[in-house]
Amino acid sequence: MKPPNHPMDRPRGRARVRGLAAVLAAVAAVAVGVAMPAQAASTLKASAEARGRYFGTALTRGDLGITAEVNLAAAQFDMLTPGNEMKWDATEPSRGSFNFGPGDQIVSFAQSHGMRVRGHNLVWHSQLPAWVGGVALNQVQGVMENHITTEATHYKGKVYAWDVVNEPYNEDGTLRQDVFYKAMGSNYIAIALRAAHAADPDAKLYINDYNIEGINAKSNGLYSLAQSLVAQGVPLHGIGFESHFIVGQVPSSLQANMQRFADLGLDVAITELDDRIQMPADSSELQQQGTDYGKVVNACLAVSRCVGVSQWGVDDGHSWIPGTFPGYGAAMMWDSSYQPKPAYTAALNALNSGTSSPSASPSPSSSPSSSPSSSPSPSPSSTPIGGACSATMKTTNSWPGGFQSEVTVQAGSASVGGWTVKWTWPGGQSISSLWNGTQSVSGSSVTVRNASYNGSLAAGASTTFGFTANGTAATPTLTCTSP
Template sequence: MSRGHGPFFWWCGGRVRRWASTAAVRLGLLGLCLGSGWRAQAAESEPDSSLRVLAERAGLTLGVAVDTPVLNGDPAHAALAARHFHVLTPENALKWGHVEWQQGRRDTRAFEAIAAFAAANSQGLRGHALVWDREIPAWLSRDDPRVFDAALADHLQATMSDHRDLIEVWDVVNEALGPDGHRAPSSLVEVLGPSYLETAFLRARAEAPQARLFYNDYAVLWPGPKADGLVRLVKALQQAHVPIDGVGLQSHLHLVPEGRLDWPGIRAHLRRLGALGVEIHLSEVDVRVADLAGADQGRLLAQADAVYRLVSVCRLEPACTHVAFWGVSDRYSWIDTAIGPDDPLLWDEQAAPKPAYFAVQDALLGRPWRGCTTNISGVGPSLETVTTTGGRLRRSLESSQAEVVVTDRTASWHGPQVDVRAWLSEGLTFRLSAEVQTAEGMPLQWTLRVVDGGGTRFLKVTETVATGAWQSLEGLLQVDLQPPVETVHAYVEGPNAGHDLALRSVSATVACAPSEATSP
């Protein structure tokens, strides 16, 4: 129920939600909630169902960061933002340095355009970010604490009062903690002292008593000193009766070959925060993959794996209620300009869905990620892409199933091979399997031959002993690659020279443990 322009409460998917905006937005959310039953049933059979519909079934809301050039100048990307997300976050349009770049003048035109788009598409709005050290206007002098504080108070009051009817969730303070979990040095601390943070929350509550007030920071998603510092901060604010309703855990993930994310630790950290009674939002989600060497297909699968796990964590933890992506598509990501070329979001530069998009679908539906079962080997039923490392390759069709046989083998390493360079990358473990046959008692081995910047390497994937009948040869594959990657082949070897070696199927999937089917 709603009262005037106050908070709008609604119930979907077994969790209470509150996200207010204009009356049009509230009516739109109500319609979504009433229709969630039949929409959810349709979602399982309609792969084209919007993420917005699937999230309702999971009891979550989804958000996305936008700027006006995307909404006004790119219809395809604007349509994605409208169709798939409940909440829009102005990426820059409400930040102090953007709104009041000139002293005495507040320019809110960019935000007003975003708000109009949200109202037209039954979407809510998030206020980001009221107080942030990196968005202090250049004209504001740091010499007089009283003048500085008065300007900050005026900014907070004006921003919240101007948009009180539109915004019910505010990132009051952004990125105030250092890597060690203590207050980071900043202009705000230097001029006002560390208590500026508490003051900001108290002022925000006085200005908007019904709003939900959040603290938002990066590198607090996974366990570590900064995550511990966030827990201490929330406890300290609560003990001092400073109003804080939730925390935004920025989820700028950077996939690198030398490290894996601690997903059990991430989930335990969310539980620890949830026990404090605060709402958790996974904010600013994007996943960098440019530093993973290897094939684009593999990198995008690694990205999809991370996104699946992240959304699944939120779906499984009651305190986590919202997932917000930091941009619609790769064309408009901040990462390209701030860090370097990358592909961090759910849609590519042409607004086509990537594997990460489908991973979000799977996570919201609570079903196994399709990357665990989709054959990416590129080897079709006819085995036309299979070649040989030596000997003579004969292709045949027996019992309606194609097979290849390597005959005239003069060395144990002669056997069928497949090119895996098109899908193999760092950042994931792959499961490589084949059906093979050779003389009983002969050794069998999958071997990976890599030619890259590190030279030529031969890596054993798995080995066994032949039974004389058709048998599965399966192993796990995880590699470190050094650019430039020239060739990567997987081949079957082992039997003594003179013995034929046959193959009739090849499969490659992402290796997922059974427990990872519906939880990270």
């Protein structure tokens, strides 16, 4: 595809765009009327969770004051990425002086709305305070490790994943000659990953980049690096495909490309999706944008290790696109009046009716390259009924007023064709978001049944489901039955 001419070294702020009201309102009215499958979920997050994925967005601190925008974000998304608040210039503007206040606001919003957080980012050549470039090269490693350790420790247990190294590659597949490369060579990436893992062993650790969505020189360079890191046992857990597209230019090799990284034992994720249109946009371009969003979601569903999709923003009125790509806009699933566009309907339809490959649970504790060294103790195993199955629960994350847990369901001496896990909360807890299962609640009693794709287990095999909940973390006794 034509290179998107991507000045991603610019700050990703929010710029308002206006216009298109008549066209978008008309198209949205048609889009909303598209028939959905029976029993289909009505939000992106619910539909994604039913497929064992998440659907996320990005917000900045400024966005938190816009009621309509944050209400839409809370209703539709279950993963949140801070747009700028965790980057180096925001968190360590002068050497050794850290400011986590803005990032904490994003995390607090996410926690209060049952959303998990993607940490973004720890090491990036852009939005880097000038003082870093002035550090003697023989001191850069220490500065980098201190920054990673301090920030990752501050947010330990509060983030699902970190974009540890962001946008390290040139278009030709060579590494950028930034201050980190000049000081440490290509080894800076492994050093950064090891530092992040030491600080927060439960977080999944990603390399994140743009223009790597298709198979090309840039993605080939990253693939070779990923192969090497995995072979060395470096704690790399995933690859983030930013996916800043131009309408009609989603690469045909997207699915195959994600699959080859997944085959290395890595998770993959669409991390910053948008699909910009040269303005003014017409109805055919908006329909093509819908086709593009459907392609991206279906590609993720087809790759078992694709854990989720995140759009870079919520609506066209608060998108970074017009300020960075003059003449382009309309890149989001909602217009500037918060009305859904064909892209929203296409994404929701793909989640509700697309064919998905069984997924790995998108929980922080399922990282492929390392075992968490400090996970809380699981609850006692349930007593197998008829030798069918057992279940254990462990808390993987907690914060004031809420927590996140993972439940492992294991078949006994014979295979099972479905499972049901039950427990009773001891102190008024309630689930706010659940993935890889379906729940029903009666008072303090919870029943979780398998999803369509993870009910069949061979003898001794296991699967997991997870949830975020309100209240004080607890690990009640579970019972597991199989029909």
